[in-house]
Amino acid sequence: MKVIESHSFCQYCGFKSRLFTHLTDEELVYINDFKDEIIYDKGEFIIRQGDPVKEFLYLKTGLVKLHFVGHNNRDRIISIARPLDFVSLVSTFSNAEYPQSITALDKSVVCSINLEAIKTIIRQNGDFALELLEQVSKSSHFVLQSTYDIDEKNLRGRIAYILLWFSKKIYHKDTFELPISRKEIGELINMTTENVIRILSEFRKDGILEISGKSIEIKDHTFLERISKWG
Amino acid sequence: MKVIESHSFCQYCGFKSRLFTHLTDEELVYINDFKDEIIYDKGEFIIRQGDPVKEFLYLKTGLVKLHFVGHNNRDRIISIARPLDFVSLVSTFSNAEYPQSITALDKSVVCSINLEAIKTIIRQNGDFALELLEQVSKSSHFVLQSTYDIDEKNLRGRIAYILLWFSKKIYHKDTFELPISRKEIGELINMTTENVIRILSEFRKDGILEISGKSIEIKDHTFLERISKWG
DNA sequence: CGCGGCTTTGATGTTCATCAAGTAAAGTGG
């Protein structure tokens, strides 16, 4: 990780999400003094489960996973988040300590704003507060819904679901590099590593996928769609 | 359901949660004009999945379940909420329509405040906004955490968990009446009705519980605690 | 009184985790 000595100012930030468009110029100048921009390499922890919540984090570029240590020390991945996703924030306003870790899956740039400064803005800017509320609400709904969705599917359905998700929501292509290992796929969709591999191979043998290491090419979209909805 | 012609005013409401203590007298007078108090009988829908979100709901007394229709038309219960729990609100600020139904498990009194009026208050009262954010954040964290907790347990662990939850969090006693059917227990902790029954009987035969219809008496707390943590 | 939903128990089968064992790939230190 590396803190950037940034000469950029929040006012001119190209990564201002919809959230920050509600801030006045003065407010942007204000939080400018309370922000750090930090680069994380692939694999680095951004937050460790148990760390005190002292900042409001905002992913500018990259890809991260939100995960925690479950039963038997098995890691469980709650979600994978891109810039503009607020998934990482769900617990920011209700916990003194992070209940989950956040780890970079790719080189990622995070904007870290002092939490008290953000709270000050919330108190004085109602539109900002309301927008934030909507974002937090939306991301927790998304996480919860996908958790339920996934565990209603059988193992093949889960693999189909997650491949389509990567294809449609992250890479917008039929060909992509998996950003996570087989083990992590298992942690994300709740199955063992062995079965992740088995089913990927099965799909490959059936001509639904081409696989080479982390490279995936989806050959039969329709099939995956059907099986993802149970089949 | 029955709308109460209430002569009570928000200012003097004995059920004001921590949330509403942030409001000024004027604000309480303001929302007073936008509220209805409604009584629901056991079994009545308070909200149906798909209804437009037009109100901010607040449970004054009673017990409700939050549930949705999952795969194969099977109902899934997301959580059971008491007064002061904000579970029902998670989607209020991010969805045009309720993604879940809310049903009364007991005679329940709900205070329904026009959503636009609440949003007006959010915009003008920062402390209220911040508190609301914390509450929403806290309840979604709770729901998500318990969902993950539950599906890491085997079936016995789940039954133990839910019995302890009712005992400790709802009734504060070792003897209580289950507010839901065996089928609903299954929908809540993700197992079939048959297995719910089987395991309850097993616990009864082992002297851990006494059961008579919906009445439960926990005889061996320690055992349940141990098995709930996997055993 | 009869119908539908809830409850209960037993028998059967399938999906999935676990265990085992081996190969490949990737990181580490001399």
Add this chain to the structure above:
DNA sequence: CCACTTTACTTGATGAACATCAAAGCCGCG
């Protein structure tokens, strides 16, 4: 840069946990 270690990947065999199916009694309700 090569030996070493660790971590990731892969396939097969086995068994256990759980769902499903079946059948019957029970209860509340119109």
